[in-house]
Amino acid sequence: MSLFTLLAFTLAYAIAVLVPGPGVAAVVARALGGGFKGAFPMVLGILAGDLLYFVFAVFGLAAIATYFGPIFIIVRWAGAAYLLYVAYRFWTARPGAEQMRPKSESALKTFLAGFSLTLGNPKTIVFYLAILPTVIPLNQMNPLAFAELAAIVVVVLLAIGCGYALLASVARDFFRSPRALGRLNKTAGAMMATAAGLVVFQH
Numbered sequence: 001m002s003l004f005t006l007l008a009f010t011l012a013y014a015i016a017v018l019v020p021g022p023g024v025a026a027v028v029a030r031a032l033g034g035g036f037k038g039a040f041p042m043v044l045g046i047l048a049g050d051l052l053y054f055v056f057a058v059f060g061l062a063a064i065a066t067y068f069g070p071i072f073i074i075v076r077w078a079g080a081a082y083l084l085y086v087a088y089r090f091w092t093a094r095p096g097a098e099q100m101r102p103k104s105e106s107a108l109k110t111f112l113a114g115f116s117l118t119l120g121n122p123k124t125i126v127f128y129l130a131i132l133p134t135v136i137p138l139n140q141m142n143p144l145a146f147a148e149l150a151a152i153v154v155v156v157l158l159a160i161g162c163g164y165a166l167l168a169s170v171a172r173d174f175f176r177s178p179r180a181l182g183r184l185n186k187t188a189g190a191m192m193a194t195a196a197g198l199v200v201f202q203h
Contacts, residue, residue, distance in 0.1 A: 001136075001145040008150050009135050016127045017160045022117055023124075024195050029087075030110065031168035032187055039169070041107040043161035045114025047154065052119070053128035054153055058141055063130055078116060084193060091189035 017023075023046045031039035118124050136149065 001141070001148055004150060005136060006152065008158060009132075009149060012135050012153065013127070013162065013196040016123065017157055021122075021123050022121055023114070023161075025163050026114065026117055027161055027185075028168040029189070031174045032167040032172050033189075035172060036162075036165050037053040038110070040162070042109040042117075043158065043165060045111040045116075046112075046118045046161060048185075049115045049118025050128075050153055051150065051159055053124055054132075056133045057128040058146060058149070077120075080084065087189040089189075091186055096128050101162035112167075116200060165177035 027039050027042055027046070030042050
């Protein structure tokens with residue numbers, strides 16, 4: 001793959017990831033609620049979903065994703081329902097100096113929430129199944145090119161996703177009083193509920 005093509009893909013993908021959407025809202029809300037450590041599994045889940053769509057696009061499986069569209073609708077609603085549950089846990093949590101993150105929340109559940117969020121995100125679907133083929137000549141794909149593009153996806157998404165999580169986590173650490181933590185809890189809950197709404201109503 002030529003350097004120009006790789007740069008074009010990197011730029012297009014970075015812009016797609018940077019633009020706020022359900023994924024960004026969920027990661028920021030998770031970081032506000034549980035710090036960087038609480039948000040990182042969600043970033044990994046979003047990355048896993050992106051890589052899955054990337055494989056679909058590269059190997060010409062767009063038709064499969066289209067054919068199984070109803071499944072992705074179910075995944076979208078399931079992911080939105082889970083995000084609303086987490087939003088409720090944040091909103092009703094009693095603030096303390098220890099952790100704002102709901103105690104029953106596991107890294108695996110957070111990962112799966114990020115994964116389902118990506119699978120049901122129309123922005124991700126459009127990028128990989130419509131925009132990607134216009135940036136990358138898929139008919140020239142070979143193992144080396146696939147590895148290069150996959151590496152770009154991993155590096156760019158981790159850098160931007162962790163950046164959002166880190167900034168939100170730092171902002172969270174400025175607040176120490178129970179009253180301020182309570183407000184952050186409710187902010188995190190509202191953002192998570194907003195992410196759920198974006199998942200459902202984006203087309």
